[in-house]
Amino acid sequence: xxxxxxxxxxxxxxxxxxxxxxxxxxxxxxxxxxxxxxxxxxxxxxxxxxxxxxxxxxxxxxxxxxxxxxxxxxxxxxxxxxxxxxxxxxxxxxxxxxxxxxx
Amino acid sequence: xxxxxxxxxxxxxxxxxxxxxxxxxxxxxxxxxxxxxxxxxxxxxxxxxxxxxxxxxxxxxxxxxxxxxxxxxxxxxxxxxxxxxxxxxxxxxxxxxxxxxxxxxxxxxxxxxxxxxxxxxxxxxxxxxxxxxxxxxxxxxxxxxxxxxxxxxxxxxxxxxxxxxxxxxxxxxxxxxxxxxxxxxxxxxxxxxxxxxxxxxxxxxxxxxxxxxxxxxxxxxxxxxxxxxxxxxxxxxxxxxxxxxxxxxxxxxxxxxxxxxxxxxxxxxxxxxxxxxxxxxxxxxxxxxxxxxxxxxxxxxxxxxxxxxxxxxxxxxxxxxxxxxxxxxxxxxxxxxxxxxxxxxxxxxxxxxxxxxxxxxxxxxxxxxxxxxxxxxxxxxxxxxxxxxxxxxxx
Numbered sequence: 001x002x003x004x005x006x007x008x009x010x011x012x013x014x015x016x017x018x019x020x021x022x023x024x025x026x027x028x029x030x031x032x033x034x035x036x037x038x039x040x041x042x043x044x045x046x047x048x049x050x051x052x053x054x055x056x057x058x059x060x061x062x063x064x065x066x067x068x069x070x071x072x073x074x075x076x077x078x079x080x081x082x083x084x085x086x087x088x089x090x091x092x093x094x095x096x097x098x099x100x101x102x103x
Numbered sequence: 104x105x106x107x108x109x110x111x112x113x114x115x116x117x118x119x120x121x122x123x124x125x126x127x128x129x130x131x132x133x134x135x136x137x138x139x140x141x142x143x144x145x146x147x148x149x150x151x152x153x154x155x156x157x158x159x160x161x162x163x164x165x166x167x168x169x170x171x172x173x174x175x176x177x178x179x180x181x182x183x184x185x186x187x188x189x190x191x192x193x194x195x196x197x198x199x200x201x202x203x204x205x206x207x208x209x210x211x212x213x214x215x216x217x218x219x220x221x222x223x224x225x226x227x228x229x230x231x232x233x234x235x236x237x238x239x240x241x242x243x244x245x246x247x248x249x250x251x252x253x254x255x256x257x258x259x260x261x262x263x264x265x266x267x268x269x270x271x272x273x274x275x276x277x278x279x280x281x282x283x284x285x286x287x288x289x290x291x292x293x294x295x296x297x298x299x300x301x302x303x304x305x306x307x308x309x310x311x312x313x314x315x316x317x318x319x320x321x322x323x324x325x326x327x328x329x330x331x332x333x334x335x336x337x338x339x340x341x342x343x344x345x346x347x348x349x350x351x352x353x354x355x356x357x358x359x360x361x362x363x364x365x366x367x368x369x370x371x372x373x374x375x376x377x378x379x380x381x382x383x384x385x386x387x388x389x390x391x392x393x394x395x396x397x398x399x400x401x402x403x404x405x406x407x408x409x410x411x412x413x414x415x416x417x418x419x420x421x422x423x424x425x426x427x428x429x430x431x432x433x434x435x436x437x438x439x440x441x442x443x444x445x446x447x448x449x450x451x452x453x454x455x456x457x458x459x460x461x462x463x464x465x466x467x468x469x470x471x472x473x474x475x476x477x478x479x480x481x482x483x484x485x486x487x488x489x490x491x492x493x494x495x496x497x498x
Contacts, residue, residue, distance in 0.1 A: 005261065015257050015338070017443060048257030048338035048406070048424070062340075065260070069344040071293065082185050082340065089341035092320055094330055 003028045008066030013050040020045045042079040050082040106464040114202025116245040117173035118399045118464045128154040128186045138222035150481035154186035168369040168395025178232040179205035184210030209256035226259045244278035249398035250352045253386045256337020256406030260348025262442040263404035263423030269453025271354035280372035285384035286316035287333035291343025292350045301357040308361035308498045312381045333407040365496035371397035387480035410434040414477030
């Protein structure tokens with residue numbers, strides 16, 4: 001069973017606690033360990049990376065820890081991997097050459 | 104709760120008995136290193152900001168802070184003899200420390216070989232002198248603990264930093280001081296930090312440090328990585344996300360002070376509680392700044408499993424990523440990956456970290472202590488950049 005942690009009820013992303021394959025169900029748990037819902041990973045997502053809990057429009061805020069961690073730079077669907085390819089900081093933008101995603 | 108340490112004349116307490124071999128200018132760095140290689144209790148340091156004094160005031164303040172760090176039991180200052188950045192700039196204040204001190208000038212000694220020979224002899228004698236000192240029990244209000252993260256990933260906020268935060272709150276409850284820095288990793292976490300400021304004046308100082316840091320990294324041309332590849336590979340997508348995870352290592356205690364670290368002064372904690380130091384997130388310079396602020400010990404949290412050891416401050420590495428922990432188990436002092444695996448709670452790991460801090464403070468060697476010369480580097484923000492960006496480091 002693949003799990004992802006939703007740290008705050010206001011979060012729009014959850015952090016994977018183990019690697020998930022595309023199409024695999026992910027169970028979303030809260031900080032207290034209670035399961036809230038399940039969704040399907042639309043693509044492979046590594047442990048520690050984020051999955052979208054809902055669909056986000058370009059410009060929507062991305063929430064984790066109950067706080068804004070950046071905004072969507074393109075449309076994001078529920079179950080998508082959320083990372084530097086589809087979100088960015090509102091404060092300091094990471095230079096492009098640093099924004100590599102492991103294959 | 105008590106720990107066993109070495110009493111210093113200024114009332115502070117060391118957890119190690121080190122002799123500092125300080126090359127006051129970089130051209131004699133090799134001499135300091137050769138001496139240090141031959142005498143066990145020594146550490147060799149220098150900085151790389153030239154032998155000219157004017158403009159290097161922050162370097163002077165940092166190095167004074169290092170020499171006055173209670174883990175340092177004595178020092179040998181080495182100069183070439185032609186520099187403006189002279190050993191006397193330091194020795195005037197350091198002679199009041201009550202610690203043994205010697206000054207060597209390479210030209211006056213008759214060159215490099217003689218300086219090394221003489222330095223080794225002096226260091227050996229000093230080692231003998233300090234070896235008679237014995238550890239005694241002290242309350243935790245004599246302990247200054249630094250916390251810093253490096254090689255963070257998405258487990259950091261959930262495991263390593265969260266459990267260190269628990270230990271930090273316990274330390275503070277028992278009277279210790281805890282210092283954190285890394286102003287860039289406050290960006291995005293301001294709401295939480297402002298809420299924890301003990302007074303309005305402290306909130307303002309926190310704000311000033313963060314605003315300065317954001318200006319510094321937004322300077323035109325500053326196309327630099329401020330998050331490492333490991334952070335991004337590990338799932339961190341923005342500085343806000345990294346900050347919110349990083350701040351967990353400071354626990355929930357109020358922030359009782361902001362430490363200035365500038366050309367004017369290098370402040371250190373004056374009472375128990377949690378302190379935020381102006382400085383940097385860059386590992387080597389940050390650990391040096393923290394030691395200059397009087398920290399005797401460093402707790403270093405990591406996700407990717409960075410084998411980091413400070414030179415002046417024995418370092419407890421806490422790894423929160425179970426995969427990384429398995430890979431570099433021999434270098435990690437505490438496994439917080441068990442939190443991710445659901446085998447241990449934050450409180451359980453946090454209590455282990457607290458106990459480890461007391462043991463290491465009392466003399467227990469960390470996993471990497473003594474295996475390599477630890478990391479040391481001096482931060483000197485470029486005064487021209489500060490002026491261009493409108494940054495004043497006076498708090």
